[in-house]
Amino acid sequence: MTRNGMHRIYCDNAATSFPKPPEVLQAMVHYAEHIGASAGRGAYAEARQSALVIRACRERLNTFFNGENPDHFIFTLNCSDALNMVIHGILKPGDHAICIAMDHNSILRPLNEWTSRGVISHSRLAVQPGTGLVNPADIRSAITPRTRLIAIGHGSNVTGTVQHIEEIGKIARAASVPFLVDAAQTAGHIPIDVQAQGIDFLACPGHKGLLGPLGTGVLYIRPGMQKLLSTVREGGTGSVSERDSQPEFMPDRFESGSHNAIGIAGLSEGVQWLLDKGINHLAAHQRAMCQAFITAVTGAPGLTFFGPQTVADRVGVFSVRLAGVDPLELANELEEEFGILTRPGLHCAPAAHQTIGTDQPAISGGLAGTTRLSFGAFNTTAQVTTAAAALTTLASRHLKQQTPPSRSPALHAHV
Numbered sequence: 001m002t003r004n005g006m007h008r009i010y011c012d013n014a015a016t017s018f019p020k021p022p023e024v025l026q027a028m029v030h031y032a033e034h035i036g037a038s039a040g041r042g043a044y045a046e047a048r049q050s051a052l053v054i055r056a057c058r059e060r061l062n063t064f065f066n067g068e069n070p071d072h073f074i075f076t077l078n079c080s081d082a083l084n085m086v087i088h089g090i091l092k093p094g095d096h097a098i099c100i101a102m103d104h105n106s107i108l109r110p111l112n113e114w115t116s117r118g119v120i121s122h123s124r125l126a127v128q129p130g131t132g133l134v135n136p137a138d139i140r141s142a143i144t145p146r147t148r149l150i151a152i153g154h155g156s157n158v159t160g161t162v163q164h165i166e167e168i169g170k171i172a173r174a175a176s177v178p179f180l181v182d183a184a185q186t187a188g189h190i191p192i193d194v195q196a197q198g199i200d201f202l203a204c205p206g207h208k209g210l211l212g213p214l215g216t217g218v219l220y221i222r223p224g225m226q227k228l229l230s231t232v233r234e235g236g237t238g239s240v241s242e243r244d245s246q247p248e249f250m251p252d253r254f255e256s257g258s259h260n261a262i263g264i265a266g267l268s269e270g271v272q273w274l275l276d277k278g279i280n281h282l283a284a285h286q287r288a289m290c291q292a293f294i295t296a297v298t299g300a301p302g303l304t305f306f307g308p309q310t311v312a313d314r315v316g317v318f319s320v321r322l323a324g325v326d327p328l329e330l331a332n333e334l335e336e337e338f339g340i341l342t343r344p345g346l347h348c349a350p351a352a353h354q355t356i357g358t359d360q361p362a363i364s365g366g367l368a369g370t371t372r373l374s375f376g377a378f379n380t381t382a383q384v385t386t387a388a389a390a391l392t393t394l395a396s397r398h399l400k401q402q403t404p405p406s407r408s409p410a411l412h413a414h415v
C-alpha cells in the first residue's frame, strides 16, 4: 500500500479490515458483471443464482461458527444493526438488561435510549480497570427476575480485552436469560463456537475480521430464540407475498427488503478464506503480532498501552498514550512520518475510556482518548514491529522535547 510514493501500513483493522482477500474482490466483480439480479425477485437464472450466492454464504457462516442451521444466520447492514435488532427486538416494557463498561456505543446507546424513555432499566457493570475483564460472578449477581438480556462485547475495540464468554454463557443459560455477544473485534480473529459457548445471539460486522466489504453484517439467532424476538422492520421478502404480514420462517422473518447481494458475495469469499486458512492458525498469528508489539513497546519511556499486558485475554487492538502528547498529534505523526495508519479518539466506547482513565484529553484543548493500532490477518509481525519502533522513536523524541534544559550547577545552587 503506497500513497504519494510512500509506503503505508494499515493499522486500523478494528474499524474495518484492509486489504481484503483477492477472492472477495473477484466475487464482487463477478457478481456485478455476470449476476446483477436481486435474489427472490425473479424467476430467471440470474435471480436464482443470486439466491444461491446468499445461501452459500449462510452455509459458510454456519460452518465457521458451528451453528445448527444456516437459515439462522441473518444478513444485516453492519454489527450495530444486528445488535439493535436484538436489543430492540427482545426487550419489552419493564425488562432489565445487563451490559459492561467495556461495551461499544452500539450496545450502550440502544440500552440508554430505551432506559431514558422509561421503557426498560439496565445495569452497566464495572470491569477490572487494568485488564478490562468483567468478573462473571458480578453478572450472576446483577441478574434480577426482570432481566431479559445479557449483552456483552466479546473483544474490546479500545483495549483488545477478550471477555470469558463461555463462563458468562453458562451463567446466562442457568438463569434462562438470553445472551447476546458482540463479536465485532473477535469474529475472524479467534475461534467462536456458538454452541459450545452458550451464545443465543451473535452480532458480527461482515467488514472487519470476516473480511467482507463495508455494508455487511451478520446476526446469528439460536434456533428457538427467534420466537422471543420481535421484528424491528418489516417489508417485502420475495416470499409468501399473498400475505400482508411478515413471514414466520427463518431467515425471511428478519430480512426485509432486497439483499446487499454483491456485498454478501464478497463476504462469502471472506468467510471461505478464513475456513481455508483455519481459525486456529489465524489466532496464532494474532498472538504472535500481540507478542511482537508488547515486546517492542514495553519499557519505552512515557509510553503506555492499556488492557492486558500479556497475550492472554486479548486480541491485537492496542490503545496507546504518550505522556503529554495529544492522541491526534501522535496519529498524525505516525501517518506523516512513518505511513502508519491509526485511529485517535474515543472509538465510540466512552465507558471503556473512563475505565482506563483516558476519557480526558492528554493536554489542554486536545482530543480525549488514545491512539489505537489494530492488527488484522494481513498485517505481518514485521509491520507490527515497525509500527512499535515508530512509537518508541516518537516517545523518546517527545520526552526530550518535554524535558527542560538542565541548568548549570551554579544556577542550581541559587534556586
Ligand SMILES: Cc1ncc(COP(=O)(O)O)c(C=O)c1O
Residues within 6 Å of the ligand: 014, 015, 078, 079, 080, 081, 104, 106, 153, 155, 156, 157, 182, 184, 185, 204, 205, 206, 217
Ligand atoms: C466492539 C464493537 N461493537 C460494535 C461495533 C459496530 O460495528 P459496525 O460499524 O459494523 O456497526 C464496533 C465497531 O467498531 C465495535 O468495535
